[in-house]
Amino acid sequence: MKTTEMAIIGAGPAGLSCAVEAARAGAKVTVLDENLKPGGQLFKQIHKFFGSREHRAGTRGFRIGQQLLDETEKLGVEVLLNSTVYGLYEDRLIAYIKDGRDHTLKAEKIVIATGASENALAFPGCTLPGVMGAGAAQTMINVNRVLPGEKVVMVGSGNVGLIVSYQLMQAGADVVALIEAAPKIGGYGVHAAKIRRAGVPIFASTTIKEVLGEERVEGVITVELDEKWKQVNGTERQFEADTVCLAVGLSPLTELAWMAGCEFAFIPALGGHVPIHDRNMETTLPGIYVAGDVTGVEEASSAMEEGRLAGVAAAESLGYIDAQKAEELKKEIWGRLDALRTGPFGEGRRAAKFKQLSSRRLMA
Amino acid sequence: MKKTAEIVVIGGGVIGTSIAYFLSKKGKKVVLVEKDDLASGSSGACDIDIILQSKNPGIHLKLAMESAEIYKNLTEELDFDIEYENTGGMILIEDEDQLQVMREFVKKQKAIGLQVDLLDFKEASKLQKGLAPHLVGATYSPQDAHVNPMSVCMGFAMAAAKLGAEICLDTAVVDIKTSKGAVKSVVTNRGEIETATVINAAGVYAPEICAMVGMSVPIKPRRGQIIVTEPVPKLIMGDVLCAKYIVAKYNPGIVECSDDPETRLGVGLSLSQTRNGNILIGGCREFVGYNRSTTHEALTTILKHATRLVPALKEIHAIRSFAGLRPYTPDGLPLLGPVNGIEGFIMAAGHEGDGIALSPITGRIISDLITDGKTFADISSLSPKRFDAWGENRFAS
Amino acid sequence: MRIVHHPILGDETRVCNAIITVDGRQIPAIEGEPIAAALLAAGIKKFRETPKHNKPRGIFCAIGRCTDCVMIVDGIPNVRTCITPVRDGMIIKTQKGLGEWSEAR
Numbered sequence: 001m002k003t004t005e006m007a008i009i010g011a012g013p014a015g016l017s018c019a020v021e022a023a024r025a026g027a028k029v030t031v032l033d034e035n036l037k038p039g040g041q042l043f044k045q046i047h048k049f050f051g052s053r054e055h056r057a058g059t060r061g062f063r064i065g066q067q068l069l070d071e072t073e074k075l076g077v078e079v080l081l082n083s084t085v086y087g088l089y090e091d092r093l094i095a096y097i098k099d100g101r102d103h104t105l106k107a108e109k110i111v112i113a114t115g116a117s118e119n120a121l122a123f124p125g126c127t128l129p130g131v132m133g134a135g136a137a138q139t140m141i142n143v144n145r146v147l148p149g150e151k152v153v154m155v156g157s158g159n160v161g162l163i164v165s166y167q168l169m170q171a172g173a174d175v176v177a178l179i180e181a182a183p184k185i186g187g188y189g190v191h192a193a194k195i196r197r198a199g200v201p202i203f204a205s206t207t208i209k210e211v212l213g214e215e216r217v218e219g220v221i222t223v224e225l226d227e228k229w230k231q232v233n234g235t236e237r238q239f240e241a242d243t244v245c246l247a248v249g250l251s252p253l254t255e256l257a258w259m260a261g262c263e264f265a266f267i268p269a270l271g272g273h274v275p276i277h278d279r280n281m282e283t284t285l286p287g288i289y290v291a292g293d294v295t296g297v298e299e300a301s302s303a304m305e306e307g308r309l310a311g312v313a314a315a316e317s318l319g320y321i322d323a324q325k326a327e328e329l330k331k332e333i334w335g336r337l338d339a340l341r342t343g344p345f346g347e348g349r350r351a352a353k354f355k356q357l358s359s360r361r362l363m364a
Numbered sequence: 365m366k367k368t369a370e371i372v373v374i375g376g377g378v379i380g381t382s383i384a385y386f387l388s389k390k391g392k393k394v395v396l397v398e399k400d401d402l403a404s405g406s407s408g409a410c411d412i413d414i415i416l417q418s419k420n421p422g423i424h425l426k427l428a429m430e431s432a433e434i435y436k437n438l439t440e441e442l443d444f445d446i447e448y449e450n451t452g453g454m455i456l457i458e459d460e461d462q463l464q465v466m467r468e469f470v471k472k473q474k475a476i477g478l479q480v481d482l483l484d485f486k487e488a489s490k491l492q493k494g495l496a497p498h499l500v501g502a503t504y505s506p507q508d509a510h511v512n513p514m515s516v517c518m519g520f521a522m523a524a525a526k527l528g529a530e531i532c533l534d535t536a537v538v539d540i541k542t543s544k545g546a547v548k549s550v551v552t553n554r555g556e557i558e559t560a561t562v563i564n565a566a567g568v569y570a571p572e573i574c575a576m577v578g579m580s581v582p583i584k585p586r587r588g589q590i591i592v593t594e595p596v597p598k599l600i601m602g603d604v605l606c607a608k609y610i611v612a613k614y615n616p617g618i619v620e621c622s623d624d625p626e627t628r629l630g631v632g633l634s635l636s637q638t639r640n641g642n643i644l645i646g647g648c649r650e651f652v653g654y655n656r657s658t659t660h661e662a663l664t665t666i667l668k669h670a671t672r673l674v675p676a677l678k679e680i681h682a683i684r685s686f687a688g689l690r691p692y693t694p695d696g697l698p699l700l701g702p703v704n705g706i707e708g709f710i711m712a713a714g715h716e717g718d719g720i721a722l723s724p725i726t727g728r729i730i731s732d733l734i735t736d737g738k739t740f741a742d743i744s745s746l747s748p749k750r751f752d753a754w755g756e757n758r759f760a761s
Numbered sequence: 762m763r764i765v766h767h768p769i770l771g772d773e774t775r776v777c778n779a780i781i782t783v784d785g786r787q788i789p790a791i792e793g794e795p796i797a798a799a800l801l802a803a804g805i806k807k808f809r810e811t812p813k814h815n816k817p818r819g820i821f822c823a824i825g826r827c828t829d830c831v832m833i834v835d836g837i838p839n840v841r842t843c844i845t846p847v848r849d850g851m852i853i854k855t856q857k858g859l860g861e862w863s864e865a866r
Binding site: 034035036041046060117118120127128129130131132133135136137139140141142144145146147148150170171172215216253 | 763818
């Protein structure tokens with residue numbers, strides 16, 4: 001049976017950052033990913049990242065992805081692509097399918113960095129071809145260079161909704177409206193200002209009443225919401241559109257953590273059920289770590305920092321980093337994570353993460 | 365808050381909900397307590413077969429046939445779609461040795477009145493496509509059927525509730541109080557229920573309940589694992605088992621000590637296809653305590669075995685797997701009826717893998733016993749009293 | 762529609778070098794791109810019909826999670842077109858319900 005010191009499931013920002021950190025310390029690292037290309041969702045992020053210089057602010061996501069790939073290659077990290085991990089069994093046995101065949105891998109430490117997937121929203125017509133996740137549209141335009149549609153209604157004004165709206169316009173689409181059920185915009189002001197300047201009408205306190213069409217999206221009827229989130233008759237607007245993008249949050253992809261037997265906490269601010277972990281990113285199961293969106297939905301910058309934390313902590317427990325050095329490294333990373341979780345947008349997440357970190361003690 | 369009930373049923377699986385329904389139908393005031401949710405134990409982690417052919421000729425098969433009769437009209441009776449379908453079923457035979465065993469099995473089953481026949485490979489292939497050419501034949505019975513066990517629990521529980529039963533979910537029994545050798549009350553995490561009659565339908569957890577009245581029963585969890593495929597167009601004709609399954613089921617001694625993983629894990633084929641098109645591929649029989657995890661070894665061994673017998677399965681993707689615990693008993697028969705020494709304590713557990721098939725008849729039998737003191741058949745061989753010596757002797761060896 | 766010019770990504774340098782057949786119609790594609798991308802580029806949005814109500818469905822997540830985009834590819838049903846790369850000569854069919862068992866299977 002194939003063995004490794006450290007297996008990382010998911011070659012996205014968290015998984016790759018983790019691999020770099022652990023391999024740099026000297027650990028033998030294997031990364032598994034079901035996709036044909038590594039990078040997770042980084043390669044569709046063609047915008048410049050926020051934060052400070054340590055967070056590579058000002059660098060576009062796909063360039064960060066390329067840098068991470070270059071580093072993993074330089075450090076000799078084994079990256080198994082087209083490898084779908086379907087099971088985590090007792091004694092840290094990983095089972096995966098590659099090229100239609102069953103394989104197993106035994107690892108001393110496992111890091112689950114499986115990310116998150118987009119939420120759907122129910123309304124009449126929500127299943128019509130042309131209704132898709134905003135991230136799906138982003139993948140199509142920025143990775144595959146194909147426009148999924150030409151006239152788009154964007155639902156949700158968080159950063160995903162705002163950024164993808166702008167990127168759809170860069171790709172040549174017309175964003176006919178951006179609607180938000182809450183009374184105000186959810187994402188950063190700069191992103192919102194950018195699409196407003198480009199002439200996209202933004203409607204707050206508004207939701208989809210119905211999507212029109214038989215075989216595909218042909219139009220969208222929106223309706224305003226009162227302060228009790230109830231639809232207000234007579235406030236309908238109709239838009240001609242062939243695409244509806246849903247940017248209504250993500251849910252952590254936690255199946256493997258559940259299967260392994262990790263304990264969970266329910267924290268809506270992080271996307272629902274999330275595995276409980278400590279300040280080393282270790283779950284309630286010794287030797288099994290989590291990093292990135294699977295621990296609660298945030299963004300790529302914090303996913304990378306969590307990956308580094310898990311990488312340092314796992315390498316430390318494998319004996320590749322001494323306790324003092326590890327403490328220093330972890331302190332630095334926590335400093336950057338805390339910085340990412342400040343301000344009006346970060347505080348909520350900071351509080352939620354604190355709740356997650358303290359869940360274990362509350363349960364005991 | 366203390367409440368009272370005529371009868372308390374412990375367990376919200378196919379057995380407990382059936383009993384609650386049949387008792388309610390007879391006008392009894394029932395409270396059903398379930399520590400988690402309906403069908404959250406073995407009834408939600410099993411296949412969908414109501415298979416008669418796999419039952420030992422004797423009281424076992426007789427009850428299964430009576431049960432099958434009740435199933436035929438149960439959707440109408442409960443006014444709930446339990447996804448019943450009379451599909452028929454077959455047991456695949458790989459070699460001459462198995463053929464000998466199955467020939468005897470079929471003869472005895474026929475004598476009891478089961479419609480079952482031996483088919484050669486050609487005839488079997490007409491009923492089930494994609495069979496491996498090395499098979500020598502199969503048995504076939506048109507009486508086998510399918511049902512959705514979770515819907516059965518829901519259907520029974522809702523029908524019972526309509527008749528006045530109270531269904532208490534998320535309610536764990538923590539103690540049973542007795543006085544002068546008779547049941548007085550059931551203590552739960554949500555309060556105490558005064559009652560003179562308790563029915564232990566807790567499946568694999570029945571021994572825990574028994575222990576509360578100082579009784580021990582030889583029910584042991586026997587793990588099974590099942591793989592679920594993507595939904596595909598109709599491929600599996602009904603319940604498809606293999607002769608090895610029968611051997612593993614009734615001969616735990618043989619399977620325990622083998623080096624061959626297929627034998628050691630008690631792997632035997634069990635195939636069925638749900639209404640949505642997912643194929644359930646089982647199974648195995650392992651004694652691993654209350655561990656409900658799946659294992660890579662068992663899943664791959666089950667798949668290897670299944671694709672050896674039905675190579676057509678190789679083209680289908682597996683999308684999920686799960687494990688469940690069967691309430692095993694040493695003689696393969698359930699414990700039904702009153703016990704010695706504790707008046708008002710009634711057992712209805714230990715159905716191993718036959719809980720789905722025997723669910724309706726168990727409800728009927730227990731309700732008969734409670735209201736009339738007798739039932740339609742001689743079920744003395746199912747009496748819990750047959751294990752009285754076991755409780756005293758189990759530490760001796 | 763393919764994005765030929767892009768302010769950040771620059772001009773498209775790849776060219777269509779494969780032909781795939783979708784419900785009998787030949788469309789140009791780029792070897793290695795997801796099947797779903799080639800279909801959207803050709804204006805095809807309906808990928809399948811649901812088993813119970815025969816409702817049309819297209820892509821939803823585009824990362825292989827949701828299985829809304831499954832089609833019959835070279836005779837095999839339930840293929841996730843958003844993560845399955847194009848090969849020249851692929852035969853793709855709109856999946857009706859659960860698909861069919863072909864004689865070969």
